[in-house]
Amino acid sequence: MMLLTGPRLDGFVEGYSIDSIAEIQDALSNSPKADPKFKALRNHYIHSAVSVTVDETGRIVVPQKVRDKLGLGKDEYVTFLGDLKTFQLWKRDEYQARFAEEADELGEDFDPDAAMDELLFATAAPKEVE
Numbered sequence: 001m002m003l004l005t006g007p008r009l010d011g012f013v014e015g016y017s018i019d020s021i022a023e024i025q026d027a028l029s030n031s032p033k034a035d036p037k038f039k040a041l042r043n044h045y046i047h048s049a050v051s052v053t054v055d056e057t058g059r060i061v062v063p064q065k066v067r068d069k070l071g072l073g074k075d076e077y078v079t080f081l082g083d084l085k086t087f088q089l090w091k092r093d094e095y096q097a098r099f100a101e102e103a104d105e106l107g108e109d110f111d112p113d114a115a116m117d118e119l120l121f122a123t124a125a126p127k128e129v130e
Helices: 018-029 036-047 064-070 092-106 112-121
Strands: 002-004 012-016 049-051 078-083 086-091
Touching: 012 018, 012 064, 018 036, 036 049, 064 086, 078 092, 086 092
Parallel strands: none
Antiparallel strands: 002 012, 002 049, 012 086, 078 086
16 A cells, blocks of 8 residues: 655545555656646655555554654554545544544534435435426
């Protein structure tokens, strides 16, 4: 797998399977080299990428570049967070603090099921006849 450590990632690193990152990198290989937007994309998706392997027990050793990006000390842990086609690694304490802030912003009456129903079914609602 590949982990991205670029400066645009705020508080976390982003992980991709080899197949997923290969799709992105293939698309970038055909992009104009002088275009500033594509330079930024190459910096993010290629130059900040760190290769990681999973050992036979299912564990990874978090590379020093990733530990530095997350500010991980020797005995600190990471939290893996699945995010559809990618995943994120957070310093555990940082993620818990960020999650608490987001929960406070949404309020205690936030209902994720209702929000998902709105997302999924808002366009499927029958239209009124005039």
